[in-house]
Amino acid sequence: MNSSSIVAETFAKLQQKSRTAWQSLRDRPLILVGTATCGRAAGALEILKVIKEELEKHGIDAQVLEVGCMGHCYAEPLVTVYKPGFPPISYGYVTEGIAGRLVQDFLGGDDPCLEFALAALETNDMVPALTDFPRGMIEKPIILDKCGLIDPEQIEHYIALGGYAAQARALTREPEWVVEEIKASGLRGRGGAGFPTGRKWETCRLAPGEKKYVICNADEGDPGAFMDRAILESNPHEVLEGLAIAAYAVGARQGYFYIRAEYPLAVERVKKAIEQARQAGLLGTNILGSGFSFDVDVFQGSGAFVCGEETALIASMEGEPGLPRHRPPFPATAGLRGRPTVINNVKTLAYVPHIIERGAQWFRETGTAGSPGTAVFALAGKVINTGLAEVPMGTTLRQLVYDVGSGIPKGKSFKAVQIGGPSGGCLPEAALDMPIDFDSLSQAGAMMGSGGMVILDEDDCMVEIARFFLDFTQKESCGKCTMCRLGTRQMLDILEAITKGQGKPGDIELLLELAEDVKAGSLCGLGKTAPNPVLSTIRYFRDEYEAHIKERRCPALMCQELIAYYILPEKCERSCDACVGSCPVEAIYTNEDRVKVIDQQKCVKCASCLEACPPQYKAVVKLSPPELVAERGRKV
Amino acid sequence: MKTVTLTIDGRTVQAREGEKLLWAALENGIYIPNLCAIPGAKHPAAACRLCFVEIEGYPRPVTACTEPVVEGMVVSTRSPRVDRLVHTAFELLLSNHHLDCANCPRNRSCELQRIARERRFPLRVKRLRKLERNLQVDDSSPVVRYDPGKCVLCGRCVWVCREKGTGVLGFARRGFERKVTTFGDVPLGQSGCNGCGECVKVCPVGALTGRDSAAISI
């Protein structure tokens, strides 16, 4: 028997065993509780406890599994119930009471408690399915497809649903075939820059040297981004399989997961996955009898943003301070310990098994010509449904914000979306219908980055947003090179002055000049992209900068130093004292007309009075510039 | 040893194969501003961002200290783009520099002054804001005096201290707070520094200087 048929046969046995284990789950009712970090933050562990107690109390025979994140983070804690005779139904916003009812009424009785249902997982006549909602129609899960549906700590679940078949398949082909397939798929790195993965692998494969490495970059330093964590917590085997395929393709025998130490659950689940894969013969020596050997270790990073940069990541793995170095040489030819090294993002690797399994052509059917496949976004900010979504590349921002995200809360109007994290940019309303992929985003002055997406509404000041992101990168700069260390600091000082009403004529031009030089002159990607939020906000919202500088006015009424709270005399219900009681510094007094007035000297701008004023009066307003208060006072 | 021929600012020059452009230029009497480059260091730090040049066929200016010479390469050390980048990096360094030449031991032998002279940059901060840090002069060593307010973070002292000295110098902190200090951040006098003075010889500015009593030739 040749090694190909040994691999096929060994794997078929493994698959058979796993399918049997998976099938047996369906014999009795099954309850899935999402306990990834996002679920835990929403109280999923308490829900899990209640469910177990209730089952015990009522003597109901059902299986309870901890699963990862389905992406509907806004509705967590999330519980999914499989009961024979019913479609699988997911319940959102689950409280201990709801959990109790699900056990008693649904599992104990036959009432599926549809009033708490979020959606069914399959089309049926009883409950609307996820795919019946606009969100479900747009989403196209490839790498998130099993997240939240399998127990990340049981390798059988992953294998039963098709996992590791791609690795087995790859092992029966030549490594060159794998590289060619990835090249043909057009897969581009999801770590930010969108570099073609196949080309990176080929460079590493062809680089001279016996010893090579593959590394999964799970540093995920972007503020607000959590896609990589969610995937590692929900389906670690998918990424591990991708890493093993990468290793086979480039000829590496050792791989690493570089995970930030602030992700303890991801670290734990990845370690378990590695152990299980070893025991199943999918890692280690002579994998599945193929003759190929590969093993993986986990390295915990200290969590500095810059350590996500490839050369800094390598330095930190070598025990040096995590400082970037000049490239070339690129890691693909001289990386870890000077050896050829492929570094790929978590999501990039997660696509690999799917492409090997279903083919490059299949992958290209989704997405755009230049950016095939899907994009995973983390929706945050002023959007109703926050969470994770996987959509085809080329989906428009409007679909993401309004269909996937269900729009802007509190009836406010959309203003911009900040996309790509600190290295990305802000796009205005005019960009809503732009199909987004790697190229269109960079043309518009933003970046795919790792997929963080913060939606901003009319209350967000764009100068302040730029200041916020630059403050982050400025603090995260490693400080090695002049342009980034001092250039971003100069820019931050200017932005701070503008938000305080101390901007000077010429500041916008100076910001633009510095931004261009920091981009062109910095040593590493951090500095090269740090000015993007500033550049894009000036490009699309220059009038807001000008209002701050020329009129000392913050149009969004956000910058504290440029606003004042004011009580409209004509609206104040004279006998109401709501605002007076709410003010922490006793700045509100009653004047001779029995109208409430704010003593501007005392006011600390906490907004309590604005919130306390009953909605039927809406007498408290913000004014900008603050001098408007005096002007109004004179008119009265 | 193989040599390659290239053109810098219209002049034909020879250089050892694999050598970095910066040294090829400097050895041929063509000045390119630089602070962090160290002859003989294995990996250029490429930190000061002052040595930008244009190379024909390259879309953007590149740092001369990291770029190996290539046969037939055509280099220009001056262009509007290069001048602008170099000027900005220089201004940024000055904005964070305790500028007091009249009272500085390195007055007239300072690399910052040289860059200003060669490129006709004013030696003062005009366009940018001053970013002073309140750092104390370290007077504790009998041999070396360290004024962190003048340090441009080129890293030459750190390198030479490891190569030839006791290795007590290193970088600490990140971003704007980055500084050169001793192991454990103790004063130089208590750091185990053996007073070899190598760091003083390589410091391009008035940050590490010899004490009046100590004779260190630079």
Ligand SMILES: Cc1cc2nc3c(=O)[nH]c(=O)nc-3n(C[C@H](O)[C@H](O)[C@H](O)COP(=O)(O)O)c2cc1C
């Ligand atoms: C400052 C900085 C931070 C980065 N952080 C990350 C990160 O957290 N995760 C990641 O995958 N890539 C990060 N990258 C990109 C990586 O350097 C690298 O391009 C990526 O891991 C390559 O993988 P890919 O080709 O699969 O995208 C960062 C880059 C820079 C410049």
Ligand code: SF4
């Ligand atoms: S660009 Fe910033 S993070 Fe990168 S090397 Fe320079 S200082 Fe460090």
Ligand code: SF4
């Ligand atoms: S904003 Fe706060 S401090 Fe100012 S008047 Fe209202 S409640 Fe008082």
Ligand code: SF4
């Ligand atoms: S280090 Fe150079 S530029 Fe700075 S004060 Fe001394 S002489 Fe002047």
Ligand code: SF4
């Ligand atoms: S002390 Fe001198 S040699 Fe050392 S980093 Fe500072 S400027 Fe460079």
Ligand code: FES
């Ligand atoms: S000498 Fe090249 S960057 Fe400093």
